[in-house]
Amino acid sequence: MDREAKNKILIFGGTGNLGTYMVKASIKLGHPTFVFARPLTPQSTINKINLHKEFQSSGVTIIQEHEKIVAILRQVDIVISVLPFPQVPDQIHIIEAIKVASNIKRFLPSEFGVEEDRLSFLPPFEACLVKKRKIRRAVEASGIPYTYVSANCFGAYFLNYLLRPHEQHEDVTIYGSGEAKAPFTYEEDIANYTIRVANDPRTCNKIVIYKMQKNILSQIELISLWEKKTGKYFKKVHVPEEELVKLTETLPFPDNVRASVLHGLFVKGDLVKYELGENDLEASSLYPDYKYTTVDQLLDVFLVDPPKPALATF
Numbered sequence: 001m002d003r004e005a006k007n008k009i010l011i012f013g014g015t016g017n018l019g020t021y022m023v024k025a026s027i028k029l030g031h032p033t034f035v036f037a038r039p040l041t042p043q044s045t046i047n048k049i050n051l052h053k054e055f056q057s058s059g060v061t062i063i064q065e066h067e068k069i070v071a072i073l074r075q076v077d078i079v080i081s082v083l084p085f086p087q088v089p090d091q092i093h094i095i096e097a098i099k100v101a102s103n104i105k106r107f108l109p110s111e112f113g114v115e116e117d118r119l120s121f122l123p124p125f126e127a128c129l130v131k132k133r134k135i136r137r138a139v140e141a142s143g144i145p146y147t148y149v150s151a152n153c154f155g156a157y158f159l160n161y162l163l164r165p166h167e168q169h170e171d172v173t174i175y176g177s178g179e180a181k182a183p184f185t186y187e188e189d190i191a192n193y194t195i196r197v198a199n200d201p202r203t204c205n206k207i208v209i210y211k212m213q214k215n216i217l218s219q220i221e222l223i224s225l226w227e228k229k230t231g232k233y234f235k236k237v238h239v240p241e242e243e244l245v246k247l248t249e250t251l252p253f254p255d256n257v258r259a260s261v262l263h264g265l266f267v268k269g270d271l272v273k274y275e276l277g278e279n280d281l282e283a284s285s286l287y288p289d290y291k292y293t294t295v296d297q298l299l300d301v302f303l304v305d306p307p308k309p310a311l312a313t314f
Ligand SMILES: CCOC(=O)[C@H]1C[C@@H]1c1ccc(O)c(OC)c1
Pocket: 112, 113, 114, 152, 153, 154, 161, 257, 258, 259, 261, 262, 265, 311, 312
C-alpha cells in the first residue's frame, strides 16, 4: 500500500522513552505519523530539541499541545497513547475528544506493561494500576474501537535495572530466590509489534499479550547469560521477599512503587502465572514472520552499546 493509503497515526507521549521507538516504528512502516507534544521552550533539553529535529526530518508532523485536539483527531485514523503514569488519568480527555471527533478507527491507551485486569500487586503499584483500569473501563463505555497491549517487562529498561552495565560493580541484587520467570520484550519490538497490532482487524477490541517463549527468563538465568558474555562473575545479594514487602511499606514514593513492581514480577513471578484466554492474542503468534530480538541478542547489544538507563515516573 502506498503511504497515502496507510492509516495516519497520532501518538501521545511520542517524545518519551517508549514513545520515541513508537514514532520510529510508525514512520518505518510507512504511516503518516503525528506526534502530540509540548512546545519546545528555552528550558527544553538539547535531547528534546534534537529529537524534534530528528522527527521533523523523518517526516513526522509535530502537533503543539495547545492546538485543538478534536481538529487534529479528524486528520488521523489511529491514536496510540504512550503517556507515562502521572498522565494516565489525563487520557480521559483523549477519550472524550475521540468521541466528539467520531472518526478514529482504533485507540490504544497507555498500557504496554502488566495485564492489570488479571493481576494484583502490593498497594503502591496496585494504586497505579487502578488508574489504568479506570481508563480501560472508560474506553469500553465510550464504544471507541480499542486494543490493549500488555508487553510485560521492557527489555532494555529491566536489563539496565537488574544488571547495571553502566556502573562499575562487583555484585548484583536478586529479588527473592531469583528463580521466578518473567517475559521480556525489547522496546523496539514493543513498538514494531504495536504498530502492526494497531492496524490489524484481528486485534480490534482485544487484548494482545507480548510473551515470546525465548524471552521468558528468571533473574538467575539473565545474570548467568550476562556473566558468560562479559566474563565477569558477580556476587549475588538476595533481597528476601519479607524484606521487599517491608520496603513497599516503608520506602518513600516512588521507590515504594518500584519495590512492589519488583515483588510482583520477580518474587511472585506473576507475569507467567496466567494462561492466555481464548479471547487473548499473542504478538509473536500473530506475526510469525517478524523476527523479534531475543534477550540473548539484546545482551550482545548491551556488551557494546548499552542503551541509556531510565527510571519510570509514577
Ligand atoms: C523495577 C521497577 O519497576 C519500574 O520502575 C516500573 C517501570 C516498571 C513497570 C511499570 C508498569 C508496568 O505495567 C510494568 O510492567 C512490567 C513495569
